[in-house]
Amino acid sequence: MAAKILVLAGRRSATLDPLAEAAGVTHKCLVPVQGEAMVGRVLRTAADAWPDAELFLSVEDFAAVAEEPTVAKLHAEGRLTPVEAQFHIVDSVVAASRVTGFPLIITTADNVLMTREVLHRLAAQGAMGEADAIVVMAEKQDILAAHPDGQRRFYEMRGGGYSNCNLFWLSSEKALKATESFREGGQFAKHPKRIVKAFGLLNLLRFRFGLSTLDGMFRHISRRFGVRVRPMVVTDGRLAIDVDNERTHRVAEEILARG
Template identity: 55%
Template sequence: MTDQPTVLILAGKRDGTLDPLAERAGVSHKCRVPINGKPLLEWVVEAVGPAFPDAKVLISIHDPEVIADLPSVVALQAAGRLTLCAAQAGIVESVEHAIEQAGGKSAFPLLITTADNVLAESDYLRDVHQAALAGDGDAVVVLSTREAIRAAHPDGQRRFYEFSDAAISNCNVFWLRSPKALRATEAFREGGQFAKNRARIAKAFGIINLLRFRLGWWTLESAFKAISRRFGVRVIPHITTNGAFAIDVDNERTYGVAELLLKARKG
Protein backbone atom coordinates (compact mmCIF):
# COMPACT_ATOMS: atom_id res chain seq x y z
CA MET A 1 0.00 0.00 0.00
CA THR A 2 1.30 3.44 -0.95
CA ASP A 3 2.63 5.79 1.71
CA GLN A 4 0.64 8.60 0.09
CA PRO A 5 -3.13 8.62 -0.36
CA THR A 6 -5.23 9.93 -3.17
CA VAL A 7 -6.84 13.13 -1.86
CA LEU A 8 -10.43 14.05 -2.73
CA ILE A 9 -11.64 17.59 -2.03
CA LEU A 10 -15.41 18.01 -2.17
CA ALA A 11 -16.14 21.47 -3.60
CA GLY A 12 -19.63 21.05 -5.04
CA LYS A 13 -22.83 22.84 -4.13
CA ARG A 14 -24.77 21.22 -1.31
CA ASP A 15 -28.07 19.99 -2.75
CA GLY A 16 -27.13 21.85 -5.92
CA THR A 17 -28.20 25.19 -4.40
CA LEU A 18 -26.34 28.47 -3.93
CA ASP A 19 -24.77 28.75 -0.49
CA PRO A 20 -25.61 31.94 1.48
CA LEU A 21 -21.91 32.79 1.86
CA ALA A 22 -21.44 32.43 -1.91
CA GLU A 23 -24.46 34.63 -2.53
CA ARG A 24 -23.09 37.29 -0.19
CA ALA A 25 -19.69 37.17 -1.92
CA GLY A 26 -21.23 37.27 -5.40
CA VAL A 27 -19.76 33.94 -6.53
CA SER A 28 -21.41 30.83 -7.94
CA HIS A 29 -19.65 28.29 -5.69
CA LYS A 30 -18.92 28.47 -1.99
CA CYS A 31 -15.35 27.26 -2.62
CA ARG A 32 -14.66 30.62 -4.34
CA VAL A 33 -15.71 32.69 -1.32
CA PRO A 34 -12.66 34.79 -0.33
CA ILE A 35 -11.22 34.61 3.17
CA ASN A 36 -8.02 36.40 4.17
CA GLY A 37 -7.34 37.28 0.56
CA LYS A 38 -7.78 33.82 -0.99
CA PRO A 39 -10.73 31.59 -1.95
CA LEU A 40 -11.62 28.88 0.54
CA LEU A 41 -10.47 26.13 -1.81
CA GLU A 42 -7.05 27.73 -2.25
CA TRP A 43 -6.30 27.33 1.47
CA VAL A 44 -7.22 23.65 1.36
CA VAL A 45 -5.23 22.83 -1.78
CA GLU A 46 -2.22 24.67 -0.36
CA ALA A 47 -2.37 22.38 2.69
CA VAL A 48 -2.89 19.19 0.66
CA GLY A 49 -0.09 19.79 -1.86
CA PRO A 50 2.88 19.87 0.57
CA ALA A 51 1.31 17.19 2.78
CA PHE A 52 1.47 14.65 -0.04
CA PRO A 53 3.86 15.98 -2.72
CA ASP A 54 3.43 13.03 -5.08
CA ALA A 55 -0.23 12.27 -4.46
CA LYS A 56 -3.01 12.45 -7.00
CA VAL A 57 -5.55 15.14 -6.07
CA LEU A 58 -9.23 15.00 -7.07
CA ILE A 59 -11.54 18.00 -6.84
CA SER A 60 -15.27 17.32 -7.13
CA ILE A 61 -17.14 20.41 -8.33
CA HIS A 62 -20.20 21.22 -10.40
CA ASP A 63 -18.41 23.62 -12.76
CA PRO A 64 -14.63 23.08 -13.09
CA GLU A 65 -14.22 26.39 -14.93
CA VAL A 66 -15.02 28.18 -11.67
CA ILE A 67 -11.65 27.18 -10.20
CA ALA A 68 -9.53 26.99 -13.37
CA ASP A 69 -7.64 30.20 -12.58
CA LEU A 70 -6.68 29.42 -8.97
CA PRO A 71 -2.85 29.33 -8.69
CA SER A 72 -2.82 26.12 -6.65
CA VAL A 73 -5.13 24.41 -9.14
CA VAL A 74 -3.03 25.59 -12.09
CA ALA A 75 0.12 24.27 -10.38
CA LEU A 76 -1.38 20.84 -9.72
CA GLN A 77 -2.60 20.60 -13.30
CA ALA A 78 0.82 21.55 -14.63
CA ALA A 79 2.35 18.80 -12.48
CA GLY A 80 -0.10 16.25 -13.85
CA ARG A 81 -1.46 15.56 -10.38
CA LEU A 82 -5.00 16.95 -10.63
CA THR A 83 -8.25 15.34 -11.80
CA LEU A 84 -11.37 17.50 -11.87
CA CYS A 85 -14.53 15.46 -11.31
CA ALA A 86 -18.13 16.47 -11.91
CA ALA A 87 -20.00 16.73 -8.62
CA GLN A 88 -23.10 14.57 -8.46
CA ALA A 89 -26.49 14.90 -6.77
CA GLY A 90 -25.19 13.91 -3.32
CA ILE A 91 -22.03 13.47 -1.28
CA VAL A 92 -21.79 9.69 -1.64
CA GLU A 93 -22.54 9.83 -5.36
CA SER A 94 -19.82 12.47 -5.79
CA VAL A 95 -17.30 10.32 -3.92
CA GLU A 96 -18.19 7.25 -5.99
CA HIS A 97 -17.92 9.18 -9.25
CA ALA A 98 -14.55 10.69 -8.29
CA ILE A 99 -13.16 7.25 -7.41
CA GLU A 100 -14.31 5.91 -10.77
CA GLN A 101 -12.63 8.86 -12.53
CA ALA A 102 -9.42 8.16 -10.60
CA GLY A 103 -9.20 4.53 -11.65
CA GLY A 104 -11.32 2.72 -9.11
CA LYS A 105 -9.29 0.49 -6.79
CA SER A 106 -6.06 2.35 -7.57
CA ALA A 107 -7.54 5.47 -5.90
CA PHE A 108 -7.08 3.89 -2.45
CA PRO A 109 -6.16 4.68 0.23
CA LEU A 110 -8.33 7.76 -0.10
CA LEU A 111 -8.32 10.84 2.13
CA ILE A 112 -11.45 12.97 1.79
CA THR A 113 -11.92 16.56 2.94
CA THR A 114 -13.98 19.59 1.97
CA ALA A 115 -13.26 22.90 0.26
CA ASP A 116 -14.38 24.86 3.34
CA ASN A 117 -11.86 23.13 5.64
CA VAL A 118 -9.55 26.15 5.51
CA LEU A 119 -7.82 25.57 8.85
CA ALA A 120 -6.41 22.18 7.84
CA GLU A 121 -2.60 22.09 7.79
CA SER A 122 -0.14 19.87 5.93
CA ASP A 123 1.39 18.23 9.03
CA TYR A 124 -2.05 17.45 10.42
CA LEU A 125 -3.27 15.79 7.21
CA ARG A 126 -0.07 13.79 6.92
CA ASP A 127 -0.36 12.65 10.56
CA VAL A 128 -3.93 11.49 9.98
CA HIS A 129 -2.87 9.42 6.99
CA GLN A 130 0.13 7.87 8.72
CA ALA A 131 -1.88 6.98 11.82
CA ALA A 132 -4.65 5.47 9.68
CA LEU A 133 -2.16 3.41 7.67
CA ALA A 134 -0.61 2.08 10.86
CA GLY A 135 -3.99 1.26 12.40
CA ASP A 136 -6.43 -1.53 11.68
CA GLY A 137 -9.44 0.52 10.59
CA ASP A 138 -11.10 0.20 7.21
CA ALA A 139 -12.38 3.75 7.58
CA VAL A 140 -11.22 6.57 9.85
CA VAL A 141 -13.23 9.60 10.97
CA VAL A 142 -11.29 12.57 12.37
CA LEU A 143 -12.84 14.17 15.46
CA SER A 144 -12.02 16.69 18.14
CA THR A 145 -13.45 17.20 21.62
CA ARG A 146 -15.58 20.08 22.83
CA GLU A 147 -12.82 21.15 25.21
CA ALA A 148 -10.20 21.26 22.44
CA ILE A 149 -12.49 23.13 20.06
CA ARG A 150 -13.45 25.74 22.64
CA ALA A 151 -9.78 26.15 23.52
CA ALA A 152 -9.13 27.02 19.87
CA HIS A 153 -12.07 29.46 19.90
CA PRO A 154 -15.03 29.57 22.31
CA ASP A 155 -17.48 30.05 19.44
CA GLY A 156 -15.87 27.58 17.04
CA GLN A 157 -18.69 25.03 17.26
CA ARG A 158 -22.08 25.11 18.93
CA ARG A 159 -23.35 21.58 18.26
CA PHE A 160 -21.64 18.46 19.57
CA TYR A 161 -22.33 14.74 19.56
CA GLU A 162 -22.75 13.90 23.25
CA PHE A 163 -21.49 10.52 24.45
CA SER A 164 -21.20 9.32 28.03
CA ASP A 165 -17.44 9.93 28.05
CA ALA A 166 -16.96 12.75 25.53
CA ALA A 167 -18.61 15.46 23.47
CA ILE A 168 -17.14 15.62 20.00
CA SER A 169 -17.43 17.27 16.60
CA ASN A 170 -16.12 16.02 13.27
CA CYS A 171 -13.25 17.65 11.39
CA ASN A 172 -14.44 17.02 7.82
CA VAL A 173 -11.56 14.61 7.18
CA PHE A 174 -12.27 10.98 6.35
CA TRP A 175 -9.90 8.17 5.33
CA LEU A 176 -10.78 4.99 3.43
CA ARG A 177 -8.35 2.08 3.18
CA SER A 178 -9.94 0.18 0.28
CA PRO A 179 -13.14 -0.05 -1.82
CA LYS A 180 -14.64 -2.14 0.99
CA ALA A 181 -14.56 0.96 3.21
CA LEU A 182 -17.06 2.70 0.93
CA ARG A 183 -19.77 0.88 2.87
CA ALA A 184 -19.15 3.38 5.68
CA THR A 185 -19.99 6.31 3.41
CA GLU A 186 -23.60 5.09 3.21
CA ALA A 187 -24.18 7.06 6.41
CA PHE A 188 -23.88 10.21 4.28
CA ARG A 189 -26.23 9.08 1.51
CA GLU A 190 -28.86 11.55 2.74
CA GLY A 191 -26.38 14.40 3.19
CA GLY A 192 -24.82 14.06 6.64
CA GLN A 193 -24.98 17.07 9.03
CA PHE A 194 -26.37 14.74 11.70
CA ALA A 195 -26.06 17.28 14.52
CA LYS A 196 -28.58 19.45 12.68
CA ASN A 197 -30.88 16.62 11.59
CA ARG A 198 -31.42 13.78 14.05
CA ALA A 199 -33.80 12.00 11.66
CA ARG A 200 -30.79 11.34 9.45
CA ILE A 201 -29.11 9.54 12.35
CA ALA A 202 -32.06 7.14 12.56
CA LYS A 203 -32.04 6.54 8.81
CA ALA A 204 -28.27 6.09 8.57
CA PHE A 205 -27.59 4.15 11.77
CA GLY A 206 -30.95 2.66 12.77
CA ILE A 207 -33.61 3.72 15.24
CA ILE A 208 -32.23 1.52 18.07
CA ASN A 209 -28.81 3.10 17.73
CA LEU A 210 -30.45 6.55 17.74
CA LEU A 211 -32.23 5.72 21.01
CA ARG A 212 -28.99 4.51 22.58
CA PHE A 213 -27.34 7.73 21.49
CA ARG A 214 -30.13 9.97 22.77
CA LEU A 215 -30.31 8.16 26.11
CA GLY A 216 -26.58 8.60 26.67
CA TRP A 217 -25.85 4.87 26.86
CA TRP A 218 -22.90 4.97 24.49
CA THR A 219 -19.27 5.70 25.07
CA LEU A 220 -17.46 6.94 21.98
CA GLU A 221 -15.83 3.51 21.59
CA SER A 222 -19.11 1.60 21.85
CA ALA A 223 -20.71 3.96 19.33
CA PHE A 224 -18.00 3.25 16.76
CA LYS A 225 -18.31 -0.48 17.38
CA ALA A 226 -22.04 -0.21 16.65
CA ILE A 227 -21.36 1.82 13.51
CA SER A 228 -18.85 -0.80 12.38
CA ARG A 229 -21.41 -3.59 12.86
CA ARG A 230 -24.02 -1.56 11.01
CA PHE A 231 -21.90 -1.19 7.88
CA GLY A 232 -19.79 -4.34 8.05
CA VAL A 233 -16.46 -2.50 8.09
CA ARG A 234 -14.22 -1.38 10.94
CA VAL A 235 -14.76 2.36 11.44
CA ILE A 236 -12.50 4.02 14.01
CA PRO A 237 -12.14 7.57 15.34
CA HIS A 238 -8.97 9.62 15.14
CA ILE A 239 -9.00 12.30 17.85
CA THR A 240 -7.00 15.43 17.14
CA THR A 241 -6.02 17.62 20.08
CA ASN A 242 -6.08 20.79 17.97
CA GLY A 243 -9.70 21.85 18.04
CA ALA A 244 -9.21 24.40 15.27
CA PHE A 245 -9.31 21.54 12.78
CA ALA A 246 -12.99 21.02 13.61
CA ILE A 247 -13.90 24.57 12.58
CA ASP A 248 -14.90 24.78 8.94
CA VAL A 249 -16.52 27.70 7.13
CA ASP A 250 -20.17 26.72 7.38
CA ASN A 251 -21.92 30.06 8.02
CA GLU A 252 -21.28 33.71 8.89
CA ARG A 253 -20.26 32.87 12.46
CA THR A 254 -17.71 30.19 11.56
CA TYR A 255 -16.46 32.33 8.67
CA GLY A 256 -15.57 35.01 11.21
CA VAL A 257 -13.91 32.49 13.54
CA ALA A 258 -11.87 30.92 10.73
CA GLU A 259 -10.84 34.34 9.45
CA LEU A 260 -9.63 35.31 12.93
CA LEU A 261 -7.64 32.07 13.36
CA LEU A 262 -6.07 32.38 9.91
CA LYS A 263 -4.96 35.92 10.72
CA ALA A 264 -3.51 34.74 14.04
CA ARG A 265 -1.44 32.09 12.23
CA LYS A 266 -0.07 34.70 9.86
CA GLY A 267 0.67 37.07 12.70
Protein backbone atom coordinates in the same frame (compact mmCIF):
# COMPACT_ATOMS: atom_id res chain seq x y z
CA MET B 1 2.72 4.90 -2.50
CA ALA B 2 1.74 8.53 -3.04
CA ALA B 3 -1.07 9.88 -0.89
CA LYS B 4 -4.39 10.30 -2.67
CA ILE B 5 -6.52 13.21 -1.46
CA LEU B 6 -10.04 14.02 -2.64
CA VAL B 7 -11.43 17.51 -2.00
CA LEU B 8 -15.22 17.78 -2.25
CA ALA B 9 -16.27 21.13 -3.70
CA GLY B 10 -19.63 20.48 -5.35
CA ARG B 11 -22.68 22.65 -4.78
CA ARG B 12 -25.36 21.05 -2.62
CA SER B 13 -28.21 22.70 -4.50
CA ALA B 14 -28.96 24.94 -7.45
CA THR B 15 -29.52 27.82 -5.02
CA LEU B 16 -26.48 30.03 -4.58
CA ASP B 17 -24.93 29.69 -1.13
CA PRO B 18 -25.41 32.86 0.98
CA LEU B 19 -21.66 33.17 1.60
CA ALA B 20 -20.96 32.90 -2.13
CA GLU B 21 -23.64 35.46 -2.91
CA ALA B 22 -22.25 37.89 -0.35
CA ALA B 23 -18.72 37.43 -1.75
CA GLY B 24 -19.88 37.81 -5.36
CA VAL B 25 -18.64 34.36 -6.46
CA THR B 26 -20.40 31.44 -8.13
CA HIS B 27 -19.38 28.70 -5.68
CA LYS B 28 -19.01 28.59 -1.93
CA CYS B 29 -15.55 27.03 -2.39
CA LEU B 30 -14.41 30.29 -4.03
CA VAL B 31 -15.33 32.43 -1.02
CA PRO B 32 -12.10 34.06 0.21
CA VAL B 33 -10.79 33.48 3.72
CA GLN B 34 -7.89 35.73 4.65
CA GLY B 35 -7.70 36.76 1.01
CA GLU B 36 -7.51 33.26 -0.46
CA ALA B 37 -10.32 31.16 -1.94
CA MET B 38 -11.22 28.31 0.39
CA VAL B 39 -10.63 25.64 -2.26
CA GLY B 40 -7.21 27.10 -2.98
CA ARG B 41 -6.20 27.09 0.67
CA VAL B 42 -7.31 23.49 1.19
CA LEU B 43 -5.59 22.25 -1.97
CA ARG B 44 -2.41 24.13 -1.08
CA THR B 45 -2.32 22.48 2.34
CA ALA B 46 -2.88 19.07 0.77
CA ALA B 47 -0.21 19.66 -1.87
CA ASP B 48 2.30 20.84 0.73
CA ALA B 49 1.74 17.75 2.87
CA TRP B 50 3.43 15.45 0.32
CA PRO B 51 5.36 16.56 -2.78
CA ASP B 52 4.05 13.52 -4.67
CA ALA B 53 0.45 13.65 -3.41
CA GLU B 54 -2.20 12.87 -6.02
CA LEU B 55 -4.93 15.49 -5.70
CA PHE B 56 -8.52 15.23 -6.94
CA LEU B 57 -11.21 17.90 -6.95
CA SER B 58 -14.87 16.91 -7.04
CA VAL B 59 -16.90 19.75 -8.56
CA GLU B 60 -19.83 19.73 -10.98
CA ASP B 61 -18.23 22.28 -13.32
CA PHE B 62 -14.44 22.46 -13.22
CA ALA B 63 -14.46 25.52 -15.47
CA ALA B 64 -16.11 27.46 -12.64
CA VAL B 65 -13.04 27.05 -10.41
CA ALA B 66 -10.28 26.43 -12.96
CA GLU B 67 -8.93 30.00 -12.82
CA GLU B 68 -8.42 30.04 -9.06
CA PRO B 69 -4.61 30.42 -8.78
CA THR B 70 -3.83 27.27 -6.78
CA VAL B 71 -6.30 25.18 -8.77
CA ALA B 72 -4.81 26.43 -12.03
CA LYS B 73 -1.21 25.85 -10.87
CA LEU B 74 -1.77 22.32 -9.61
CA HIS B 75 -3.82 21.37 -12.66
CA ALA B 76 -1.14 22.72 -15.02
CA GLU B 77 1.50 20.73 -13.15
CA GLY B 78 -0.53 17.56 -13.57
CA ARG B 79 -0.97 17.18 -9.82
CA LEU B 80 -4.72 17.90 -9.75
CA THR B 81 -7.38 15.83 -11.49
CA PRO B 82 -10.96 17.13 -11.68
CA VAL B 83 -13.81 14.65 -11.23
CA GLU B 84 -17.46 15.43 -11.78
CA ALA B 85 -19.48 15.88 -8.60
CA GLN B 86 -22.83 14.16 -8.27
CA PHE B 87 -26.04 15.40 -6.64
CA HIS B 88 -25.41 13.55 -3.34
CA ILE B 89 -22.12 13.69 -1.46
CA VAL B 90 -22.09 9.89 -1.21
CA ASP B 91 -22.49 9.51 -4.95
CA SER B 92 -19.72 12.06 -5.46
CA VAL B 93 -17.35 10.02 -3.30
CA VAL B 94 -18.28 6.76 -5.02
CA ALA B 95 -17.90 8.27 -8.49
CA ALA B 96 -14.59 9.91 -7.60
CA SER B 97 -13.20 6.71 -6.09
CA ARG B 98 -13.39 5.03 -9.50
CA VAL B 99 -10.82 7.60 -10.64
CA THR B 100 -8.78 8.05 -7.47
CA GLY B 101 -8.34 4.50 -6.26
CA PHE B 102 -7.42 3.67 -2.67
CA PRO B 103 -6.37 4.29 0.05
CA LEU B 104 -8.05 7.68 -0.07
CA ILE B 105 -8.14 10.73 2.18
CA ILE B 106 -11.32 12.79 1.82
CA THR B 107 -11.98 16.35 2.95
CA THR B 108 -14.10 19.33 1.93
CA ALA B 109 -13.25 22.63 0.26
CA ASP B 110 -14.47 24.57 3.29
CA ASN B 111 -12.06 22.79 5.66
CA VAL B 112 -9.71 25.78 5.65
CA LEU B 113 -8.13 25.05 9.06
CA MET B 114 -6.88 21.63 7.98
CA THR B 115 -3.14 21.12 8.56
CA ARG B 116 -0.35 19.06 7.05
CA GLU B 117 0.21 17.50 10.47
CA VAL B 118 -3.27 16.01 10.71
CA LEU B 119 -3.00 14.68 7.14
CA HIS B 120 0.26 12.93 8.01
CA ARG B 121 -1.19 11.46 11.19
CA LEU B 122 -4.32 10.26 9.39
CA ALA B 123 -2.29 8.56 6.65
CA ALA B 124 -0.03 6.94 9.24
CA GLN B 125 -2.97 5.63 11.26
CA GLY B 126 -4.60 4.28 8.12
CA ALA B 127 -1.38 2.52 7.15
CA MET B 128 -1.47 0.57 10.42
CA GLY B 129 -4.23 -1.55 8.89
CA GLU B 130 -6.52 -1.52 11.92
CA ALA B 131 -9.48 0.15 10.19
CA ASP B 132 -11.37 0.15 6.90
CA ALA B 133 -12.46 3.74 7.45
CA ILE B 134 -11.26 6.46 9.83
CA VAL B 135 -13.18 9.57 10.92
CA VAL B 136 -11.20 12.44 12.46
CA MET B 137 -12.88 13.84 15.57
CA ALA B 138 -12.10 16.57 18.12
CA GLU B 139 -13.34 16.96 21.68
CA LYS B 140 -15.71 19.71 22.70
CA GLN B 141 -13.32 21.23 25.23
CA ASP B 142 -10.55 21.55 22.64
CA ILE B 143 -12.88 23.03 20.03
CA LEU B 144 -14.20 25.67 22.41
CA ALA B 145 -10.64 26.43 23.51
CA ALA B 146 -9.73 27.09 19.88
CA HIS B 147 -12.64 29.52 19.57
CA PRO B 148 -15.78 29.83 21.72
CA ASP B 149 -17.96 30.39 18.63
CA GLY B 150 -16.36 27.67 16.51
CA GLN B 151 -19.07 25.07 17.05
CA ARG B 152 -22.46 25.20 18.72
CA ARG B 153 -23.61 21.60 18.41
CA PHE B 154 -21.80 18.45 19.42
CA TYR B 155 -22.24 14.70 19.46
CA GLU B 156 -22.78 14.21 23.17
CA MET B 157 -21.36 10.84 24.22
CA ARG B 158 -20.79 9.19 27.56
CA GLY B 159 -17.52 10.79 28.56
CA GLY B 160 -17.81 14.02 26.60
CA GLY B 161 -18.88 15.87 23.49
CA TYR B 162 -17.27 15.60 20.06
CA SER B 163 -17.45 17.04 16.58
CA ASN B 164 -16.09 15.64 13.34
CA CYS B 165 -13.37 17.43 11.40
CA ASN B 166 -14.59 16.80 7.83
CA LEU B 167 -11.58 14.56 7.30
CA PHE B 168 -11.81 10.87 6.47
CA TRP B 169 -9.66 7.95 5.33
CA LEU B 170 -10.93 4.97 3.32
CA SER B 171 -8.84 1.85 2.83
CA SER B 172 -10.59 0.24 -0.13
CA GLU B 173 -13.81 -0.04 -2.09
CA LYS B 174 -15.25 -2.05 0.79
CA ALA B 175 -14.98 1.03 3.01
CA LEU B 176 -17.41 2.90 0.75
CA LYS B 177 -20.21 1.25 2.74
CA ALA B 178 -19.36 3.63 5.58
CA THR B 179 -20.03 6.68 3.40
CA GLU B 180 -23.74 5.80 3.38
CA SER B 181 -23.88 7.53 6.76
CA PHE B 182 -23.73 10.81 4.82
CA ARG B 183 -26.57 10.01 2.42
CA GLU B 184 -28.88 12.36 4.35
CA GLY B 185 -26.33 15.15 4.66
CA GLY B 186 -24.28 13.89 7.57
CA GLN B 187 -24.96 16.82 9.92
CA PHE B 188 -26.37 14.68 12.70
CA ALA B 189 -25.61 17.15 15.46
CA LYS B 190 -28.01 19.55 13.72
CA HIS B 191 -30.48 16.87 12.59
CA PRO B 192 -30.26 13.85 14.95
CA LYS B 193 -33.18 12.05 13.26
CA ARG B 194 -30.91 11.44 10.30
CA ILE B 195 -29.20 8.79 12.42
CA VAL B 196 -32.32 6.61 12.05
CA LYS B 197 -31.71 6.29 8.31
CA ALA B 198 -27.95 6.23 8.59
CA PHE B 199 -27.33 4.10 11.68
CA GLY B 200 -30.66 2.71 12.86
CA LEU B 201 -33.09 3.47 15.69
CA LEU B 202 -31.05 1.82 18.45
CA ASN B 203 -28.04 3.96 17.64
CA LEU B 204 -30.27 7.04 17.59
CA LEU B 205 -31.29 6.27 21.17
CA ARG B 206 -27.69 5.75 22.18
CA PHE B 207 -26.82 9.07 20.57
CA ARG B 208 -29.71 11.04 22.03
CA PHE B 209 -29.22 9.83 25.59
CA GLY B 210 -25.42 9.65 25.68
CA LEU B 211 -25.45 5.91 26.34
CA SER B 212 -22.30 5.10 24.38
CA THR B 213 -18.73 6.23 24.52
CA LEU B 214 -17.20 7.45 21.27
CA ASP B 215 -15.40 4.14 20.72
CA GLY B 216 -18.57 2.23 21.59
CA MET B 217 -20.61 4.20 19.07
CA PHE B 218 -18.09 3.47 16.33
CA ARG B 219 -18.21 -0.23 17.19
CA HIS B 220 -21.99 -0.14 16.69
CA ILE B 221 -21.55 1.72 13.40
CA SER B 222 -18.97 -0.84 12.28
CA ARG B 223 -21.35 -3.71 12.93
CA ARG B 224 -24.16 -1.98 11.04
CA PHE B 225 -22.09 -1.47 7.90
CA GLY B 226 -19.90 -4.53 8.14
CA VAL B 227 -16.68 -2.50 7.98
CA ARG B 228 -14.20 -1.41 10.64
CA VAL B 229 -14.90 2.30 11.19
CA ARG B 230 -12.67 3.95 13.77
CA PRO B 231 -12.41 7.48 15.20
CA MET B 232 -9.12 9.35 15.31
CA VAL B 233 -9.35 11.96 18.06
CA VAL B 234 -7.16 15.04 17.70
CA THR B 235 -6.36 17.65 20.32
CA ASP B 236 -6.27 20.58 17.87
CA GLY B 237 -9.82 21.87 18.20
CA ARG B 238 -9.43 24.18 15.20
CA LEU B 239 -9.71 21.16 12.92
CA ALA B 240 -13.42 20.78 13.73
CA ILE B 241 -14.26 24.30 12.55
CA ASP B 242 -15.17 24.55 8.88
CA VAL B 243 -16.78 27.45 7.04
CA ASP B 244 -20.54 26.91 6.84
CA ASN B 245 -21.93 30.38 7.40
CA GLU B 246 -21.09 33.99 8.22
CA ARG B 247 -20.27 33.15 11.85
CA THR B 248 -17.83 30.34 11.06
CA HIS B 249 -16.32 32.40 8.24
CA ARG B 250 -15.52 35.11 10.79
CA VAL B 251 -14.18 32.52 13.22
CA ALA B 252 -11.89 30.96 10.61
CA GLU B 253 -10.51 34.37 9.63
CA GLU B 254 -9.86 35.23 13.28
CA ILE B 255 -8.02 31.95 13.87
CA LEU B 256 -5.92 32.26 10.71
CA ALA B 257 -5.07 35.87 11.59
CA ARG B 258 -3.44 34.65 14.80
CA GLY B 259 -0.85 32.85 12.68
